[in-house]
Structure formats: C-alpha cells, structure tokens
Amino acid sequence: MRIDEKICVLYIDDEPNNLLAFQATFRRKYKVLTANSAAEGMGVLTDENVHVIIADQRMPHSTGVEFFQVIRKAHPNPVRMLLTGYTDAEAIVDAINEGEIYRYIKKPWDEIELDNAIKNAYEIYITRDKLNRKVEELQKMNDELNRFVYSTSHDLRSPLASVMGILNLASMEKSVIDPNGYLGMIETCVNKMDTFIQKIIEYYKSIRVEDEFTSIDFRTMLDESIKLVKMQRPDINYILDIDTPVEFVNDQFRISVILDNLISNAVKYQKPTETNPQIEITVKVDEDKASIKIEDNGIGILDQHLNNIFKMFFRSNHTVNGLGIGLYIVKEALTRLGGDISVHSTYGGGTAFYLDIPNYVNKQVNQENS
Structure with missing residues (x-):
C-alpha cells in the first residue's frame, strides 16, 4: 500500500439512509465504498482493494454473518466487522468464534467508536499483510535452500562414487599394504556419507514431488x-x-x-x-x-x-x-x-x-x- 493511499472501507447496508450517513461522516478520512446488498458488495470486492468491510447483520437476502462466510475464502485479506441493531448473541458469538469477524458494532453506531474500530482494524490488516509477505519470503528462501541442498547432494555423489571405485580397485588388486585397516575405515566413512546424501535426496523428493x-x-x-x-x-x-x-x-x-x-x-x-x-x-x-x-x-x-x-x-x-x-x-x-x-x-x-x-x-x- 502507498503511504498516501487512504484506508478503503466497504460499508454494506440495505437502508439507504445509513449508507448516506456513513459516507457523509467518513468520506474525508477514508475511501468509502457502499453497497445496498451482499451481491453488490461482492461486486465491489472483485473490483476494489478493500481493507475493512462493515456489514449490517440484518439484510433481506443475506445476513452479515452469511455474507462473511461466503467471502472469507475468496477475499480473506479485508478485516471484517459486523453491524447489528438487535441482540442476536448466538449468531455474533458463532461468527467471532469461527474467526469470521474482527468485532461487532451496535446500531445506531457511535462515530468515535466506529472510527477507532476502523483504525484498529486497518492496523490488523497491515500486520497481516506484513506477516503474509514475510511468510512468502521465507517460503521462497526455503525453496531455494532445498534446491541448493538437492543440487549439492547430487554433485557430491560423483566424487564419492570415484572414491568408492578406487577403494574397491585397491581391494581387488591388493596393491596397497594396509596393516592398520585405514582403507576399511575410509570405506565405512564414505559409505555413511553416501547413505546420508541419498537420504537428503529422498527427503527433497518426498516434499517436492507432486502427488500421483x-x-x-x-x-x-x-x-x-x-x-x-x-x-x-x-x-x-x-x-x-x-x-x-x-x-x-x-x-x-x-x-x-x-x-x-x-x-x-x-x-x-x-x-x-x-x-x-x-x-x-x-x-x-x-x-x-x-x-x-x-x-x-x-x-x-x-x-x-x-x-x-x-x-x-x-x-x-x-x-x-x-x-x-x-x-x-x-x-x-x-x-x-x-x-x-x-x-x-x-x-x-x-x-x-x-x-x-x-x-x-x-x-x-x-x-x-x-
């Protein structure tokens, strides 16, 4: 997000007066988008980069909780808040427990309370965004490290195979006098290293090869x-x-x-x-x-x-x-x-x-x- 970019808030409510009131109150502070139904809200989410969603719980064709359940997978990044003018404790508790909403606001909303809630929600959005970027960076670094280990393991097997071949040749020809058994010790160490490299290659394939x-x-x-x-x-x-x-x-x-x-x-x-x-x-x-x-x-x-x-x-x-x-x-x-x-x-x-x-x-x- 650019430093000069405003927080983008999507407000969904089937009552036109509430939409106008919200837009009039917050349009100078935030980039305000409104929708009078869940379906219209879905269209806005498709076209705009929304940071915070506020949805009324009681709407004709879809409740706010049901709307959040639908969009949660397709649009997981915006922070979701529920606006409710009546007491439906069971629905609210279920929504919070399932992680679908950040918090709920009672109607009629208080300007200061709602403003603070939007700012706090945006801070959560920014924190999640940074975390997701870090996870992506770590995943990329992990992939590169795995590829490096896999490539290096393959490269190491060639000289090991040469060493094992020389040891076998020396043993067959009996051309080296080895009263202390040093050649046997070397062979044991080389075999152990080769086994370890094979296990590393096996592990890489196990986590990277596509399921078949x-x-x-x-x-x-x-x-x-x-x-x-x-x-x-x-x-x-x-x-x-x-x-x-x-x-x-x-x-x-x-x-x-x-x-x-x-x-x-x-x-x-x-x-x-x-x-x-x-x-x-x-x-x-x-x-x-x-x-x-x-x-x-x-x-x-x-x-x-x-x-x-x-x-x-x-x-x-x-x-x-x-x-x-x-x-x-x-x-x-x-x-x-x-x-x-x-x-x-x-x-x-x-x-x-x-x-x-x-x-x-x-x-x-x-x-x-x-």
Whole structure:
C-alpha cells in the first residue's frame, strides 16, 4: 500500500439512509465504498482493494454473518466487522468464534467508536499483510535452500562414487599394504556419507514431488523393500500378513519411502545376539484406509525418547550406525498423504509402528467419472 493511499472501507447496508450517513461522516478520512446488498458488495470486492468491510447483520437476502462466510475464502485479506441493531448473541458469538469477524458494532453506531474500530482494524490488516509477505519470503528462501541442498547432494555423489571405485580397485588388486585397516575405515566413512546424501535426496523428493495417485500392490512393494535390506541381516525372518479385499489408491513413491525407512529401521535396530530375529508386517485395507503395523523384536526405544524419534537428526541409540533422518522423512511423507503414525516400544523387547494411510480409491473413481 502507498503511504498516501487512504484506508478503503466497504460499508454494506440495505437502508439507504445509513449508507448516506456513513459516507457523509467518513468520506474525508477514508475511501468509502457502499453497497445496498451482499451481491453488490461482492461486486465491489472483485473490483476494489478493500481493507475493512462493515456489514449490517440484518439484510433481506443475506445476513452479515452469511455474507462473511461466503467471502472469507475468496477475499480473506479485508478485516471484517459486523453491524447489528438487535441482540442476536448466538449468531455474533458463532461468527467471532469461527474467526469470521474482527468485532461487532451496535446500531445506531457511535462515530468515535466506529472510527477507532476502523483504525484498529486497518492496523490488523497491515500486520497481516506484513506477516503474509514475510511468510512468502521465507517460503521462497526455503525453496531455494532445498534446491541448493538437492543440487549439492547430487554433485557430491560423483566424487564419492570415484572414491568408492578406487577403494574397491585397491581391494581387488591388493596393491596397497594396509596393516592398520585405514582403507576399511575410509570405506565405512564414505559409505555413511553416501547413505546420508541419498537420504537428503529422498527427503527433497518426498516434499517436492507432486502427488500421483495410483493403485498399490502392497505385497510387491513389501517384497521389494525386504529384498533391499536382506543383505544387511539375511538371518531375519519376515512375517507378512496382507489383507487387501479392496483396491488401495495413494501415492506410490511416498508410501514406498515410508515402508523402506521403517523396515530399514527395524533391521538396523535388531539385537546382534538375537537367535530368532524377526519383523512382522501386517497390512489391512478397507475403503477408507490402509492400517499397517511394522513390529520387530529388536533393542526397543527408551520411554523418554519416544516423543523425539520423529525429529530430524535425533538418534535414540548411539551404538547403532544411524543418521537420525529416516523417521523424520517417514513423518513428513505421512503428513503429505494425510496419514498418522504412532509407536509402541519396550526397551529391550522391540518396537511396533502403527500407520493409518487414507485410501483414495473413491476419490479416483469420482475423478474418472467427472
């Protein structure tokens, strides 16, 4: 808004005398726009940049509250005030509680009171406008930072791949004498760094890739996830119970990310001395959701750590070679899908994750029919 620009006030009332009185009182202080109906008010909002809206509660075709309910999404920026000449406490309280009006003014209005209310409402408008601009700036900076991290992560993988290739070549040719095992230490560090970079790329894709809803075959997806982690602990027994009487539709990429990370965690946090290590995966699908349980008999999580496990870089057990980002990615992906996750764990006895993920099969059918 320009410094010399007047506060723009839209006054809506079905009584012509009230409109004239308002215009005569405030036209020198503010840019006053008037409308004698909710429909006319909608037209004004479409054509003008309005800062404050004052609407009479009792109008023939629409109450002031109903008018605010209609315009709230299409025109969220103007600050809304309700003018009422009678006591309708329930409607007023409902309007205020739902955040649709800033305040209400009793009719006949007092000039000083109404003038102060308009000024205060405009201050709120300016504050909100500044806040929205800051949010947009922060969002832009966040997007740029994410793109930078993604690009840098990709660039870092090339030299890492070269280092790993040289280490493998030295190992195959046995051309380097390494009595202290330094090459093995280097290889471990390089592999850890590569895993971390892959997780960063995975996280970026999870929050940036557009949703793509397709039919999901849980058995095939789980078989692929298990195949990826079997090399880490081939002795683990996997127990699958998959019940999908109806089709399940959701974002295949994100669900794959969720399952891969949770199964990888279950493998990573198994007890090294466990004689019968196992991971039980249960999937139950209905028309509303998929309920998934992933349970292991691993080392478990301390009670005081349960509230922190979904935070980035938090590690509940530092004896295990983890990065502290997998569960954060799981949570972010689930939030994007509108799903929920909870956890139950007994320290020394294992951990179970419970997921509810919406089934969009009916949404897909409706889109195809529309």
